[in-house]
Structure formats: C-alpha cells, structure tokens
Amino acid sequence: MTSDDAQAALDDIHRRQNQTRDAYARQGFSRPYVLITALMIFLVCASFDLPTPWNGAMILPLAALVAWQFVLHRRRSAVRRRPSAVEQLFALAVAGILVGAFAGLSAAAEALGTPVPHTLTGAVLALVSLPGAAWARTAFEALVRREGRRG
Template identity: 55%
Template sequence: MNPVDAQNALADIRRRGEQSRDAYLRFGHSRTAVLLLTLSVFLAFASFDLPNPWGGAMILPEAVLLAVMLVAYLHRSPVRRSITTREAALGAAVGTALVAVFKGLAAAVRAGGVPAPHTAAAALLCAAGAVCLTLAGRRGRP
C-alpha cells in the first residue's frame, strides 16, 4: 500500500465516522425521541407531588416508557455506537445540572404559592429542554 492509498483510506474512515455521528444525532433529536425523553423526565419529576403510595407507583409507567425508548432505539436507529467516556461525563454533568435547576425551580414555584410545585417545575423544565433539543437538532442540519 502506498502513502496515497493509506491517506485515502483514512479520509474514508473519517468521512464514515462523521456520517454515523450525524445519523446518530438525527435519530436522537427526532421528534419521537425528544417527546419520549421529555415525557420520561416529566413523569419522574412530577411524581414528587403525588401522595405516598402513588409516587412510588410511578416507577411502573416510567419503566414501561424507558423500555419503549430502548426498543425504539434498537429497532429504528440507523446506527448504533458505544458511548465514549467524554459523552458519559457530559451526560452525568448535564443530569446533575438538570436536577439542580429542577430543585431551584420547584422552590421558586413553591414560594409563588402554586399547589403542585414539582409538576409545574417539571413542565417548565421539560418545555425548555424540548425547545433546546429541537433547536440543537435543527442547528446541525444543513
């Protein structure tokens, strides 16, 4: 193999990697994926307002929703790729920030006198998150 062939092969590998990342992001930012993710976050956060036996019972619909998301990913995703350490760390940081924002927002809404502060805070947070994910998905498209 001469150097030109090696450079062409590396360029092809890079191009295929970019294509797979683009397809992965398109699937992750699809309307269905964003809707299911938003619903999952809303159910988890809004369940804090439910009385004791019902708050714990929200685990069942949440588990069903997560299973639906997994099946959709396994059957409909055009590419499957492993998560990198950097992506996992970023996801953990974003999740921690999401919980912190939710707690602050719930405290502010509770101070405002809303009867179901966690549900209101979850709705605001999920609406903002869905808008951000939708805008991020459109920004990456030509």
C-alpha cells in the same frame, strides 16, 4: 496502487467515519425521542404532587419506559457503536442539571405558594427541554467529533 489512490482511499475512510459519527449523534436527538423524553420529564415531576402513598409513583413505570426506549433506540439505530466514557459523563451531566433544576424550581414554586409546585416545575422543565435538546445535540455532536479525532 499509487500514493494518490491510497490518499483517496484514506480520505474516503475519514469521510465515512465522519458520516457515522454524525448519524450516531443525530439519532439520539430525533423529534420522537425528544418529545417522549419531555413527556416523561413532566410525568415524573408531576407525580410528586400526588397524595402521600402515590407521590413519586410514576418513577418506576417511567424508568421501565426509559429502559424500553433505550432498547428500541439501540435496536432501530442505523449506527451502532459503544458510547465512550466522555459521552456517558455528558449524559450524566444533563441528568444532573435536570435534577438540580427540578429541586431549585420546585423549592421556588413552593415558596411562592403554588398549589401544585411539582406539576408546574415539570411543565417548565418539559417546555425548556424541547429547545434545550437542540443545544444538547450541538454539544453532543461536537463531543462525538472531538472523540473521533482522538481515537
């Protein structure tokens, strides 16, 4: 094996690693998953407008749906790899942003006297999450690429 052959093999390995990272970043932001996530955001938020014994009742069934979606996502994915700590922090940050936006928008909707403030907030968050997923995908792809160069 010559040095050119070794370099070509190494370049091929790096190219395949980049393909794997891109597929990994792309698979979590496919259209069906984004639409299901937006629907779940709306349902959880809107459930807080239900009468007292039922308010927030959708949290447990939708948590089960999230777990089911996660299992299906992991089983059907073309690329399987363990997420890094930074990638998990990214997911927690996005969840924190959604919870903060829910709290702020709900408070604003209640202050304006909206009859169903949480449903309105859920609709706004669900609609904003659709284009927001494109931004999150771009940020996540950059994060995965950066982590790949590191390790």
